[in-house]
Every structure is written in structure tokens, then in C-alpha cells.
Amino acid sequence: QKLPRIKILATGGTIAGKGASADRAAYKAGSLPIKDLIEAVPGIDKVAEISGEQISNVGSQDMTVDIWIKLNKRINEIFKNNEADGIVITHGTDTQEETAYFLSLTVRYDLPVVLTGSMRPATAMSADGPKNLYDAVTVAASANSRGKGVMVVFSENIFAGREAEKISTTHVDAFKAPNTGPIGQVYDGRVVYYMHDQRKGNKNTPFDITGMDKLPNVVVAELFADAPSTTIDAYVDKGVDGIVTAGLGNGNLNKVNMEAVTRAVGKNITVCRSSRVLTGRVTLYDETDDAKLGTIVSDDLSPQKARILLMLGLTQTKDKKTLQQYFFTY
Numbered sequence: 001q002k003l004p005r006i007k008i009l010a011t012g013g014t015i016a017g018k019g020a021s022a023d024r025a026a027y028k029a030g031s032l033p034i035k036d037l038i039e040a041v042p043g044i045d046k047v048a049e050i051s052g053e054q055i056s057n058v059g060s061q062d063m064t065v066d067i068w069i070k071l072n073k074r075i076n077e078i079f080k081n082n083e084a085d086g087i088v089i090t091h092g093t094d095t096q097e098e099t100a101y102f103l104s105l106t107v108r109y110d111l112p113v114v115l116t117g118s119m120r121p122a123t124a125m126s127a128d129g130p131k132n133l134y135d136a137v138t139v140a141a142s143a144n145s146r147g148k149g150v151m152v153v154f155s156e157n158i159f160a161g162r163e164a165e166k167i168s169t170t171h172v173d174a175f176k177a178p179n180t181g182p183i184g185q186v187y188d189g190r191v192v193y194y195m196h197d198q199r200k201g202n203k204n205t206p207f208d209i210t211g212m213d214k215l216p217n218v219v220v221a222e223l224f225a226d227a228p229s230t231t232i233d234a235y236v237d238k239g240v241d242g243i244v245t246a247g248l249g250n251g252n253l254n255k256v257n258m259e260a261v262t263r264a265v266g267k268n269i270t271v272c273r274s275s276r277v278l279t280g281r282v283t284l285y286d287e288t289d290d291a292k293l294g295t296i297v298s299d300d301l302s303p304q305k306a307r308i309l310l311m312l313g314l315t316q317t318k319d320k321k322t323l324q325q326y327f328f329t330y
């Protein structure tokens with residue numbers, strides 16, 4: 001029987017990290033080539049016919065929009081040319097959730113794309129990378145994974161790309177989907193799905209970025225008690241296209257930042273209210289009159305994910321009603 005063809009696209013991260021010794025946490029992310037990652041996973045060749053490509057080799061704190069565009073292009077090309085039945089992306093954990101959401105909005109095919117990484121470098125005692133990579137390949141190779149969109153596989157959990165979030169800076173079990181929980185599990189070579197992500201992703205979105213080499217400039221401004229408006233004012237001066245506020249509670253802004261947002265909106269900058277709180281949603285007209293302020297809201301997306309949707313949304317329109325509808329749909 002022919003094995004599914006899985007292409008591993010390596011971008012760097014701790015999974016490709018090298019430390020001085022097995023008992024120290026210090027390491028340099030994105031040091032090892034993809035060949036070494038694959039060789040560290042015994043039996044992976046019995047799950048799938050593996051091939052690999054190096055897209056970048058960075059710690060994901062250095063992930064860029066340019067690398068996202070390159071990844072997107074390559075994934076769509078691989079599926080278009082029928083080069084693989086599924087794709088696994090090895091990626092640092094710091095921004096893995098952002099890449100996963102970006103791809104879940106922009107990949108135009110139904111075939112599985114699975115991101116994974118590790119919390120311990122490849123040289124560490126009990127490195128978690130090889131098991132995560134084995135599990136990610138198992139998920140990408142499973143016939144049940146078709147139509148599930150872009151996923152994150154970590155510590156035997158399968159998350160929808162839209163929902164995954166890094167929730168620990170140090171623990172091996174570093175990912176959760178705080179609003180929804182995982183959609184499935186991978187264990188002992190078996191893939192079991194419990195839930196289906198109902199949000200529309202992949203080829204159902206209007207965000208076909210084929211041919212684009214730049215995206216609108218959208219930034220995040222975080223609030224805290226007694227926060228000055230310095231950050232938002234600086235972004236307005238810079239002439240950004242959009243600002244997502246990581247606001248208080250259900251997306252609240254204090255008085256000075258409310259005034260700064262009014263100035264931003266006056267300069268035709270799109271402002272989306274999100275929250276620094278981990279779960280729940282930011283709804284229209286909660287404690288804030290969005291119609292009066294000229295803002296839209298993030299629904300249940302974290303600020304860093306809302307930034308991605310706004311970036312992609314602004315490639316299509318500046319109309320606030322349409323942009324708001326994107327946030328309730330994708």
C-alpha cells in the first residue's frame with residue numbers, strides 16, 4: 001500500500017534549537033537543518049513518504065510577514081502541483097498561533113496543513129520535538145484530516161489553527177485553545193477528532209493573496225491601568241493602516257486612549273477593539289459605543305490574531321461593516 005506523501009516545511013524554532021548540553025535550558029533557536037529533525041524521529045518513514053524543505057531558519061520571535069507570504073505561496077503551489085497529500089510545518093512556538101491563523105485564512109486547499117514545534121531544544125534531555133513531529137506527520141497523513149483546515153499539533157492535542165494559543169512560556173504542554181478546547185487527539189499513532197471547527201477558513205475566505213508581496217500595516221496597542229495614549233499616538237503619527245487595541249476587560253479603553261482612538265479614526269485608520277483577557281469575546285456596544293467611536297470589534301480573537309484578520313481584511317476593503325462581518329465569520 002502506498003503511503004501518503006507528506007512535505008515538511010521547516011521554518012526554525014526551538015524544535016531546530018541547539019544547546020550547549022542536555023541539562024541546560026539555554027539554546028539558540030533555528031540552528032539545525034531539516035534533515036537532522038527528520039532523522040531524529042524513528043519510524044516516521046513508516047507513517048508517510050517524507051520530503052523536506054527549508055523555508056527559513058529563525059526563532060519565531062523573528063517571524064515576518066515576508067516569511068508568511070513565502071510560506072503561503074509555497075503551500076498553495078505544492079497542493080496545486082500535487083506534490084504532497086499533506087504538509088507539516090515545523091515552527092517556533094512564540095508566534096506559531098499567528099502563522100497558523102494566517103495560513104488558515106489564506107491557504108486555498110482542503111488538504112491538511114499541520115504546524116508543530118517544541119519547547120525543549122533538540123539537544124535537551126527528553127526533547128519534545130521528535131514526538132511532536134511524529135504526531136504532526138501522523139495527523140497530516142490521516143484521511144480523517146481532510147477538510148479540517150490548518151491545525152496545530154502539540155503534546156498530543158490537535159487544535160484548529162484559529163483557536164490555538166501559547167499559554168505557557170516554559171511548560172512542555174504549552175498550547176491550549178482557551179475558548180473551545182482541542183478538536184481532537186493524536187495518540188499511539190491514532191488520530192481521533194471530537195469536534196469540527198465551524199468557523200470558515202481556507203478556500204472559503206476572500207483573502208486570496210496570490211501575487212501580493214506586501215500586506216497592510218496593522219499593529220497592536222496594549223492597555224493597562226492609567227495607560228497613557230503614547231503608543232496609539234505614535235502609531236497614528238507613523239501612518240499605520242490599522243490598530244488593534246488589546247483593551248481592558250471586554251475591550252475597554254480608558255479616557256485618554258478613547259480620545260487617541262478618535263484621532264486615529266479621524267485619520268482614516270481602522271481601529272479594532274480586542275482584549276488582553278485570554279478568553280471570552282469583545283462585542284459591539286458593550287460598554288463602548290462603537291458606532292460613535294468608529295471602531296469595530298474582534299469577537300473572540302486575541303489581539304495578535306485580530307491583527308492578522310484586519311491585515312487581510314484591509315487587502316479587500318476599508319468598509320467597516322464588511323470588515324466587522326469578517327470578524328464574525330472567520
Ligand SMILES: NC(=O)C[C@H](N)C(=O)O
Nearest residue numbers: 013014059060092093094
Ligand atoms: N519554544 C520555542 O520554539 C520558542 C522560540 N523562541 C521560538 O519561537 O522559536
